[in-house]
Amino acid sequence: MAIETDVAIVGAGPIGLFAVFELGLLDLKAELVDILDRPGGQCTELYPEKPIYDIPGLPIVTGQELTDRLGEQIKPFHAGFHFGQMASALERLPDGRWKLSTDAGTEIVAPVVVIAAGAGSFVPKRPPIAGIDAYEGKSVHYAVRRMEAFRDKDIVIAGGGDSALDWTINLAPLARSLTLVHHRDGFRAAQHSVNRMRELAGEGRIAFHVASVKALHGGDGQLEAVTLAGADRKEWRHPCDAFLPFFGLTIKLGPIAEFGLNLHEDLIPVDTARFESATPGIFAIGDINTYPGKLKLILCGFHEAALMAQAAFHTCRPNEKLRFQYTTSSSSLHRKLGVA
Amino acid sequence: MKIFAIDRNGKEHVLEGRNDWSVMEILRDAGLPVAAECGGACACATCHIYVDGDWYTKLAPPSSAEIDMLDMALAVEPNSRLSCQITCRPELDGIRVTIAPE
Numbered sequence: 001m002a003i004e005t006d007v008a009i010v011g012a013g014p015i016g017l018f019a020v021f022e023l024g025l026l027d028l029k030a031e032l033v034d035i036l037d038r039p040g041g042q043c044t045e046l047y048p049e050k051p052i053y054d055i056p057g058l059p060i061v062t063g064q065e066l067t068d069r070l071g072e073q074i075k076p077f078h079a080g081f082h083f084g085q086m087a088s089a090l091e092r093l094p095d096g097r098w099k100l101s102t103d104a105g106t107e108i109v110a111p112v113v114v115i116a117a118g119a120g121s122f123v124p125k126r127p128p129i130a131g132i133d134a135y136e137g138k139s140v141h142y143a144v145r146r147m148e149a150f151r152d153k154d155i156v157i158a159g160g161g162d163s164a165l166d167w168t169i170n171l172a173p174l175a176r177s178l179t180l181v182h183h184r185d186g187f188r189a190a191q192h193s194v195n196r197m198r199e200l201a202g203e204g205r206i207a208f209h210v211a212s213v214k215a216l217h218g219g220d221g222q223l224e225a226v227t228l229a230g231a232d233r234k235e236w237r238h239p240c241d242a243f244l245p246f247f248g249l250t251i252k253l254g255p256i257a258e259f260g261l262n263l264h265e266d267l268i269p270v271d272t273a274r275f276e277s278a279t280p281g282i283f284a285i286g287d288i289n290t291y292p293g294k295l296k297l298i299l300c301g302f303h304e305a306a307l308m309a310q311a312a313f314h315t316c317r318p319n320e321k322l323r324f325q326y327t328t329s330s331s332s333l334h335r336k337l338g339v340a
Numbered sequence: 341m342k343i344f345a346i347d348r349n350g351k352e353h354v355l356e357g358r359n360d361w362s363v364m365e366i367l368r369d370a371g372l373p374v375a376a377e378c379g380g381a382c383a384c385a386t387c388h389i390y391v392d393g394d395w396y397t398k399l400a401p402p403s404s405a406e407i408d409m410l411d412m413a414l415a416v417e418p419n420s421r422l423s424c425q426i427t428c429r430p431e432l433d434g435i436r437v438t439i440a441p442e
Contacts, residue, residue, distance in 0.1 A: 046378045119377065127414050128441035160411035188411040212416070231418075248412040250386055250442075251377050 002107035013041020015286035015301035016116035017070040022309035024077030031080040040067035115284040120253035138221030159246035165193040274311035341433035357428035364423035380424040385413040392436035
């Protein structure tokens with residue numbers, strides 16, 4: 001069953017979150033889709049602990065704090081969140097509304113869609129190994145969905161962060177053999193995980209090599225071996241039937257490119273009065289849009305969200321008069337914010 | 341100062357470094373394909389380069405934050421660096437760097 005609402009927002013980063021606020025003041029309800037499993041986008045995925053200094057009124061705030069505060073600010077508006085899902089298709093319905101679908105099967109029907117997707121979707125980094133795509137989803141995996149799928153396998157894990165270490169520790173008891181490879185004998189992961197991995201290696205239950213995967217061997221998507229290269233550049237063949245590279249996430253534009261929005265260098269051109277794309281009803285705010293003078297700053301995205309909301313109101317409520325009000329003085333806004 | 345930058349197709353670009361700018365900013369300003377997703381915060385490893393020859397040892401050594409972040413880079417080599425962490429200065433005139441694969 002499709003969810004019907006006023007506005008479907010692609011992206012729950014700071015700009016998508018603040019859009020909920022500006023829309024909410026105008027009594028417009030929103031549903032948000034984000035591929036990450038939590039709000040904040042780049043702020044929480046890339047730099048949760050790094051201070052931001054150019055948010056008006058907040059001399060210093062971290063990416064995580066800004067996200068938390070935005071979450072608090074939009075609480076009165078009860079937006080719907082659909083995390084861990086990629087917005088995969090956008091379709092115009094006969095009644096003029098839009099249907100936004102996700103790869104998890106969620107469908108949101110709304111007269112307005114707001115693309116607040118930053119630079120696109122966070123997806124796993126793919127090692128630049130020739131032919132790796134032929135194995136992806138069969139014997140090369142960037143995530144572990146079901147641990148049982150790896151029982152009695154000969155597994156190679158690559159990487160030095162928490163995911164690489166956690167899965168080394170968790171899959172070791174199931175695997176027939178498990179080999180962790182990393183380019184140095186040092187790790188970006190939690191110390192207790194590193195200690196546990198070294199214990200397992202000391203007991204001979206896993207192997208750890210300072211090495212990297214240079215080539216994949218097999219057929220029909222099934223790995224039979226990888227070529228490893230050590231720090232001394234010496235290469236050897238290591239038999240295995242599963243390879244799990246964990247190098248974190250990177251940003252790819254993804255299916256938005258197929259939404260028919262007349263992209264210009266992966267950005268959505270908008271007019272600066274409405275922040276609407278060339279397709280009526282589809283708006284774009286934040287880093288994903290472009291216009292003369294565009295600056296990729298969070299504070300600019302906030303401004304764009306405010307103007308977008310005014311324009312979106314007329315699309316959602318064509319027969320109603322928009323009443324412009326200030327949060328300082330309007331008792332009706334105070335009621336919406338729950339402070340009256 | 342000059343920066344010799346090799347792109348992913350092996351083509352060499354001669355760039356003018358600006359004092360105090362990071363090498364990442366010079367590469368990006370020249371339109372070369374460094375994603376630099378985090379904008380220079382040493383938080384994403386998408387501005388990964390290889391520093392050619394003796395130039396690697398002429399650089400200030402990487403901070404522990406950069407060494408940790410390189411764990412998230414692909415195809416790391418002994419001469420890998422994050423270009424957002426290298427600041428242009430006159431002594432680096434002529435430095436050669438290669439943009440790492442993505």
